[in-house]
Amino acid sequence: MNTHTLDKVLAAPFCKQTPPDFHALFSERARAIQSSAIREILKVTERPEVISFAGGLPSAATFPVDRMRAAFERVLSTNGRAALQYSTTEGYAPLREWVAAQVGTPQAPVSPDEVLMVSGSQQGLDLLAKVLVDPGDTVLVETPTYLGALQAFSLFAPNYVSIASDEDGLLPEALSDALRGAKFLYCLPNFQNPTGRLMSEERRYRLAERARELDLLILEDDPYGALSYDGETPPSIRSLAPERTVYMGSFSKVLAPGLRLGYVIAPTALRAKLVQAKQATDLHTATLSQMAVYDVIKDGFLDTHIPTIRKLYREQCAAMLAALAHYMPEGVRWNAPRGGMFLWAELPRGMDASAVLAKAVEQNVAFVPGAPFFAANPVIESLRLAFVTVPPPRIEQGVECSPRRKPGSSSLILLDSGLRRNDGFGILQRFLSGPSLRRVTRGAGSFRSAFSARYRGSRYGVVACSRRIAPGSTG
């Protein structure tokens, strides 16, 4: 553009420089997008003083930074031009071969031609919805399910049907004959996000059988399977019904999410369509990331690295369970996951986790209410606790003060350590909601030293006590 024209463009009257009305320009599809409840909460949790059980992030302490640095250097110095050039949509062949060998089983081998490398398994969810879902199609999801999948699928306006689940995962018998013709079932058998549940082996067999009866496609999303605390998981759904299962894996939780690297394993006819959709989306996944990851993992690094992640997460999970057992009032229930990064809790009936979150955030503690993880009929009392980014002492601190009372705004009920548990405390709990009531045991020191620092600013009364203590305030 020459100077004369540039001057004229810049000199346009201000009224003509107002931007277009973007809201009017948005497509129907874009208007339907809702911002993720988790991302909104995460904004608050960026403050360093906040103890956050909200985000689904892996622990940054597990990222093999030095190895990755060396791998990037090695790739750039030995194969730099190829690493920086455009490449195939399917992905880096040696990495696809590695994935095929890793996921395949003797009964259900995987061919590298079935593997598509994607920019995080989240992209796999998007591509699958793109090529499979028309508006109004029936999509089956667990109850609750991964919020990011609901977001990805919802762009294509499916009709969700929630499939009942319990502690052992989804219930195959809930897949009734009426669901024949559904586009697919999306399921997370290993340490599910958000609940941390592991689907039992028997249910997996029954699910594979039922899917065959209904001629149903299964999307099996498995970013957490490697994070079993005891190293064991039942067979994948893909290994039981390879002809009708699309398997998704990710390097986000075993290496680092910033690499944006995952994979989809799909029967070849479906993979061909996914490749076309990916071409239109981003041409291919970053070659440099793929080559560097392959360089890191090709000689068995994950065999030693993953056990260190498991150990760390097992300890953090134990710290979370211990803190919950110690501090949560009666009526709050939670599960004990055997792997992964999440735990699922339910507050007493009628207590809305979003309202509790608002109070918790004031006290610098955050978690994610469970409601957004339900495609329909949310359980408002539910919440997800992600424990792997918080060191154990902070886990205890976070659970203890969620929500911490405002100075002078709540009451504290005391109990002398000399009394048995079966006392007036339980009766009071039925009348008072959790956060305003705490059992405080005395230990060897005085009551004041036992609770005044911890519960600064609280008023207190006494339920039962072996000594006379007048109601007062910890100031």
Ligand SMILES: Cc1ncc(COP(=O)(O)O)c(C=O)c1O
């Ligand atoms: C169940 C599930 N699927 C997929 C993803 C996306 O992972 P990726 O980083 O591979 O895109 C996540 C991320 O937290 C997840 O929890």
